[in-house]
Amino acid sequence: MSLPNIPVGAAAITVTGLHAGYHDVVALDGVDLTVLPRTICGLIGVNGSGKSTLFKALMGLVQPVRGAVRIFGLPSGQSRKLNLVTYVPQSEDVDWTFPVSVRDVVMMGRYGRLGPMRRPRRQDRDAVDHALERVGLADLQHRQIGELSGGQRKRAFVARGIAQDAALMLLDEPFAGVDKSSEAALVALFRELRDEGRTILISTHDLAGIPQLCDEAVLLHRHVLAHGSPATVLTAENLARTFGPLPAAAAADTPKEAS
Numbered sequence: 001m002s003l004p005n006i007p008v009g010a011a012a013i014t015v016t017g018l019h020a021g022y023h024d025v026v027a028l029d030g031v032d033l034t035v036l037p038r039t040i041c042g043l044i045g046v047n048g049s050g051k052s053t054l055f056k057a058l059m060g061l062v063q064p065v066r067g068a069v070r071i072f073g074l075p076s077g078q079s080r081k082l083n084l085v086t087y088v089p090q091s092e093d094v095d096w097t098f099p100v101s102v103r104d105v106v107m108m109g110r111y112g113r114l115g116p117m118r119r120p121r122r123q124d125r126d127a128v129d130h131a132l133e134r135v136g137l138a139d140l141q142h143r144q145i146g147e148l149s150g151g152q153r154k155r156a157f158v159a160r161g162i163a164q165d166a167a168l169m170l171l172d173e174p175f176a177g178v179d180k181s182s183e184a185a186l187v188a189l190f191r192e193l194r195d196e197g198r199t200i201l202i203s204t205h206d207l208a209g210i211p212q213l214c215d216e217a218v219l220l221h222r223h224v225l226a227h228g229s230p231a232t233v234l235t236a237e238n239l240a241r242t243f244g245p246l247p248a249a250a251a252a253d254t255p256k257e258a259s
């Protein structure tokens with residue numbers, strides 16, 4: 001991975017005093033969050049707690065009412081122009097009837113990197129081949145994107161981010177609709193991507209999978225309730241603050257602190 005544009009020493013994500021929302025809906029109410037490079041950070045919260053809005057604010061798709069967002073020290077528009085960040089949205093936010101192949105979707109990751117002729121060159125095609133291989137979709141690359149299963153569509157968007165060679169990947173529920181064996185393969189892939197130098201912010205409802213996947217966890221409810229290692233964050237007390245009191249049987253199933 002070549003990341004010449006990243007300011008040395010900058011945090012991957014810096015969010016300060018962020019207030020954002022939609023018309024009369026306050027979705028984020030004073031979010032402060034710093035995520036260092038080479039980290040997989042899990043974003044956890046109930047439905048409507050503001051996870052997707054935070055992703056959109058990081059991408060510049062939702063404007064702050066107050067506060068600021070920086071990606072590698074840069075405003076979101078600039079970080080997007082420099083191909084520093086990629087976003088895998090929730091499936092509901094994508095028009096799957098759009099007549100493009102899986103390969104076309106992955107090639108979109110290269111658009112910001114095309115040469116002066118604006119045509120894919122050998123290196124772009126190679127990057128797309130490589131990304132398709134890494135998510136296990138090489139055999140399905142000529143299918144229309146809408147003809148894939150839910151889990152395969154997610155993998156196509158992850159491949160787009162890999163082809164883009166983005167230093168920061170924002171993944172909104174990448175495991176939704178993904179079967180257990182594909183989820184295990186994605187977890188291994190995300191850890192490889194982290195080890196290559198990327199930073200990943202990932203929203204998930206799979207609490208039990210957090211300790212294996214994530215270096216850090218963030219509990220969100222319009223603002224950050226807790227942030228730190230999974231062991232320190234996923235305590236019964238913090239989870240009760242995030243999700244409300246759990247029934248005794250469910251509480252017994254919550255992840256144990258790592259020893």
Ligand SMILES: Nc1ncnc2c1ncn2[C@@H]1O[C@H](COP(=O)(O)OP(=O)(O)OP(=O)(O)O)[C@@H](O)[C@H]1O
Pocket residue numbers: 022025026027045046047048049050051052053054
């Ligand atoms: N386009 C929109 N217009 C108006 N309100 C919205 C819009 N999108 C989200 N909201 C509201 O903003 C708040 C935060 O929503 P958001 O989608 O960020 O939550 P979330 O944590 O991602 O939820 P989920 O787990 O269900 O995906 C909710 O109250 C939601 O109803």
